[in-house]
Amino acid sequence: MASVELPVLKPGDYGSDQDVRWCPGCGDYSILAQMKKVMATLGWPREKTVFVSGIGCSSRFPYYMNTYGMHSIHGRAPAFATGIKSCRPDLNVFVITGDGDALSIGGNHFMHAVRRNVNLNIVLFNNRIYGLTKGQYSPTSELGKVTKSTPMGSIDNPMSPLSLAIGCEATFVARSIDVHIKHLADTLKRAAEHPGVSFVEVYQNCNVFNDGAYKYATDKAVKADNVIEIEHGKPLIFGKNRDKGIRLNGMHPEVVELGKGITEDDLLFHDEQATQPTLAYLLSRMRYPEFPEPIGVLRCVDAPRYDDLLNEQVAQARAEKGEGDLDKLFNSGDTWTVE
């Protein structure tokens, strides 16, 4: 038997023939580039991949990938993706969404796709602003944010997408940054390979309406002090000279300096596989400027997947009752004959 060789795909093979129309300098370009790169390493046939998005700048993403794709309606991408994955477990389904799309109008669907653990890869481009509608504040915008719709400053308390996902029992939760390209690629790859729902928040710069929102996390001069790269089994260390760490004081994290009696062993060690989401949640609460913000995988655990269970029930019903026979069904129960 002749063996079928899969063609080796390059990142370029994942680009569609459509012009990419984001503003020059937008963080979305970088995420697109990393996604193409990751795709090429996964070894999946292109035709087996579907990108589903809602509405927003980021949601134009599927048009730019040479895979199957659906640009749907605002906030509902997780629901479309659930339908696709439930019927076709053989497909690799990505959901591309923005902070407004996923958390405002789509909060409900996001929450339910996550808690069902549908085997989707959800990537949230968080620019802390509404880009497509030209600069209104979003559910992740900081208090006091002055935008077109909040001239006196936003009075909405912002939410943490990671905390929300963890609260919804997400089995894979991670964060990365658009310009941190190697980290981003690694994170996307791990998310893609996770069986079950994976949720990745990507800090994305909207250089038109919210430029520099993540300067603290991207500026070479300060980022080492403001971001902490977490790794499974490793202590939480950060700082330009890797001289700072996170220690648990009772139930609370605190920033400590290494040396002067504090060693690595005193620090919090990351366990992404902890069965309880407590640690992941605690990490998701660490916010700049009080804390360095964690990037990397906060949680990665295994749990039954909705799409598997659904298809198993179908298989089980067929095994137990046999393939459905309509004539038998029609003639079951009480019937009578008219001559």
Next chain:
Amino acid sequence: MSTEFESETEQSKTVLQIEEATVRFCGDSGDGMQLAGTQLTNTSALAGNDVATFPDFPAEIRAPRGTLAGVSGFQVHFASTDIFTPGETVDALVAMNPAALKTNVADLKAGGVLIANADAFDKKSLDQAGYAENPLEDDSLASYQMFKVPMTDLTRRAVDGLDLSQKEADRCRNFFAMGLAFWMYGRSLDPTLRFIEAKFKKLPAIAEANRRALTAGRNYGETTDAFVSSYKVDKAKLPAGKYRNMTGNQALAWGLMTAAKLSKKDLFLGSYPITPASDILHELSRYKNFGVRTFQAEDEIAAVCSAIGAAYSGHMALTTSSGPGIALKGEAMGLAVMLELPLLVVDVQRGGPSTGLPTKTEQSDLLQVMFGRNGECPMPVIAARSPADCFEVAIEAWRVAARFMTPVMILSDGYLANGSEPWRIVNFDDLEPISIKHPEGPVEGKPFMAYERDEMLARPWAIPGTPGLMHRVGGLEKQDGTGNVSYDPKNHQHMTDTRAQKVRNVAKLIGDQEVMGEPSGDLLVLSWGGPYGSCRTAVTKLQAEGHKVSHAHLRWLNPFPANLGEILGSFKKVLIPELNMGQLSLLIRNQYMVDAVSLNKVQGKPFHVTEIIEKAKTLLP
């Protein structure tokens, strides 16, 4: 297992032969009246009668006991002739308490049989129903044949010795009432005895109590001197074949499953519970071995979106709801129109607006489903006319959706959904297969065109997983042919025209409108949906009286059949009875410039035949 039934009850009293009867059970919503009605329906159907039913229940699951608001009723019409409605006035009314009597007695015909549970007419219950005097004791009900039956007491005595609580004993009263009704119409107890056996398998004491109550009711009719005669309704002369009883929701579910098999597809339902559509979700959830996947979504929006995802991925997909849920699905339906994917959207209408009358029937979503989406967004609309018709409507809707690559709206209503009638069982092999082709790969040297059109203007249904056909769909306007995003003004006009023409092309598939009666005359009664039966019966009666009246019943509301204009023009007048304030009238007047007359009713109830006859007569010479 299929069995045939004859009425086996031996009658020692006078048996009066009648052609048809309408019986209504009414009582408190906890009294089991729906069950009593269903059992009488099934038994009558098994005895060979034609049957039609009208369940009518309150929106509250358990309204305060004994109140007017908590009355639940179930009406059964059975006949030795072909019937089309659940009956108008009631021949026999079984009232379990004063509130039930008060809210229902007006529908009982003069001289009709009134069976009242005398035990329930105590001071408190009378007060609750607003009776100053006990109506069973004064002359107010003198025009009926009244039977005061101490049902509570008789039931308690029948189940005596079974070690039941009083509450459990009293709960068997509905079986006593059934037994009495069964005796009155010469019905066999067997089907209900079998039902009891199956239903209460794990509760032998309750099963025994219900059996005893049922038998006691029958024996009471037989032995009490009060009842001097019973009635006999012969078998109906229905077209030959094997039958079963079906509600509209069940018929719809089975029709959908059949359509799936006919097109060699697995079925995906995305749904969110809502009365009166939930039973379709319940029914389909039972058939996973038929490849049915049901998804109870977090809301109606997710329900329709998941179905669109399923359609994109190659499944036969549908979503089911009622008016309020359909409103939420509007935006996603618009997307399905843009994506040009086959999708079925079922609207089981109920009283509106907003939550309206959730358990009552209405036909007032027609304009919503025609126009309730943003932009120029036409969708084919088909409506079922009777419970059993839901089966065929489901198949026809899918035929159109798959052939034209378009979402299709199926209209049913609460009256069809919960009502039942005999359905002539079909053989699967006799049904015409639905052929669906998915492109299997790219044509050499030609890029795949996701919006290339065939002669009906349908685009190809290429599904994910197929090598070489990768394409992106979305709600932004498409360039015709390629399917790429396009803001070109001329293209938008062209695509808008094309989508509209595609829906109009459906008329080429659905065939001509039929007319019951002469093709021209003084009056055409034009109907759609649930009022079919009342209109048909009314027109038949008017024709028998010699009037030049015909009936046309629309199955497709978008597009209208090609010859409809010609038909409308052949009659001097057109009458459109609708359970809304004139929605089809608006469409007909607009499209055909016909001065149609409306007969409108929004009372949560179907039309009475007499209402249609009376209105028709005002339009006749």
